[in-house]
Amino acid sequence: MKPQPEHNELAIDVTGLVKRFGDKTVVNGVDIHMPEGRVWGFLGPNGSGKTTTIRMICGLLEPSAGEGTCLGYNIRREANQIKLATGYMTQRFSFWEDLSLRENLEFVARLYNLRPRRTVVDETLEKLGLQHRQHQLCGELSGGWKQRLALAAVTMHKPRLLLLDEPTAGVDPQARREFWDEIHLLTQQGLTVLVSTHYMDEAERCDEIVYLAHGELITQGTVDAVVRESRLITFQARGKGVRQLAPTLKGKPGLEHIAYFGSALHVSGKHRELMLQSLNPSFQDGIQWEEISPSLEDVFISLMVDAGVDKRAYE
């Protein structure tokens, strides 16, 4: 029985997705069951298979193995319906730089047969606040404006699902904040969003996160749950001489990773006793130690360390 789109509460429901290019496995058995109306963050180091997974979900790549539906449509057989109901924003700006803003939007409006076209495009430009620059070529826009234009273009046909592939890479903090305000506005209107990112503050704005490494799904859940389930213990050191401390701590038993956060040093591990033993010599004057709740970044670094070397086959 094929699930009917309107009765299916999962926007993305895929199981065992595998993608091989030649003899290289890029995605190795990923399951995602994402309910409608949520914002999910897609995280993982570079080359972990995030883009490939997104492309398989929206029908741009055919999975080597695995099945599933996107908005109730089969990802293998109903790519055309999926394309009509989703908006996909590519990692690299992919609208036509030698077309003006208006011409780009009109092209998209024509492809989706949006009517009345003029009004739809006018409204989109107005929402963007770019009416006065509508005849400017896209290539002349700054990175932040390009991203906003791309978001406007991929949401113009009122998709039910939005797939955003590192939409804010290389965009300044102010523009990023505005971008995310826009995303939250869209989800309030019932849109489902899957967004890949490297920014922790963006991950924390998501209802749930999915963490991928080496083409495999490592963990998923709310930010709090992911932090909790990591069972990570983090100590923070502040004060003079912190910079000199890190090299002396590296490699000691129980100290899984050591990283600077601003002027502070975070030392994380999973065995409190072992950690305290190793840290003992550095409980000295001028350095204040304190146990803190690990940040998402601590958890991710830990996950990356745990995932270890890339296990995907490169024969």
Next chain:
Amino acid sequence: MSTTLDSVQRIVAVLIKELIQMRRDRTTFAMMLGVPIMQLVLFGFAINLDPKHLPAAIYTEDNSPMVRRLVSAFEHSGYYDFVSVASSPQQGNALLERGEVSFFVYIPAGFTAQLVQGKRPQILVSADATDPAAASNAIGRLDGIIDNALRTELKGPLAHLQATPSPVEVVVHAKYNPEAITQYNIVPGLLGVILTMTSVMITAMAMTREQERGNLENLLAMPVRPVEVMVGKITPYILVGIVQAVVILSAAHFLFSVPFFGSLALLAFGILLFVITNLSLGFTFSTVAKNQMQAMQMTFFFFLPSILLSGFMFPFRGMPHWAQTIGECLPLTHFLRVVRGIMLKGNGLEQLHGEFSVLGIFILVFGTMAMLRYKNTLD
């Protein structure tokens, strides 16, 4: 001194980087080796400025040993290959009109008898002079061929006939371009060459540009089918091709006074077929090429033999068989026959349906290839 050394160091750094990139860029590498080899082979072996073994037809109403001797002298000259024996003068001319033969030799009844009586009988040689270069050498040798043949025959009591002027009157009829004006051949040919170059290149580049700039991924993510993309992309360039054709044909008429004997509508149809052929070929190239540079190189690789082996620059019939076979696979070869046939010979569909069918087959083959190669996914 150290600044000079530093400078050398930096030059070496750039040089090494260039060498590495050159090695990685396979198509450029192939081109650097392939183009000289291709040119050597084509110019060295295929092209012949003294075209020999040109196909000819014969019709003779006299079958004496003297005539047979003459016919074999034609063949021995190396210029004429009698590939068909016509059943009437009309049929011989029709063969010429269709371009199946370059010459038609007609020896009328009573030739031997008149020769023996010293009445200077006529031999009629009709030549397809659309390409003056192809016909001129063979025509130039005519008197020599005939005189040589007769010298061995006219002995004893007939020896007095050897005296000048020649005992035979050779009537040469250079058809389609009697004044041997090169422009009449080149200008219509240029129409084909220009259409080939621009249409193939423009489409190949336009498609790879999308890929290079990342637009393709966006296009694929939107609800548009490959055939829709292809038709949408090609149609504007059909218009460009039509504009080019109008410009060249106007120049042919007003600037070069090239005659136009055939039907303009038929030529328009031929141009349309030819433009679509080239555009679908360009589209196929673009599905193979990874970037604009490669698309450009592939176009060049295709363009070079098109110019050399199609009969545009050098007489098609003068090339060896293998080169003619390659030439038959190039759309330009067939289009040249269409455009020259219509303009200079007044050919109609009756003579050209074969060439039109070949162009149609090219469209089918290239179009299918393009559609199969252009995928709906990024795989």
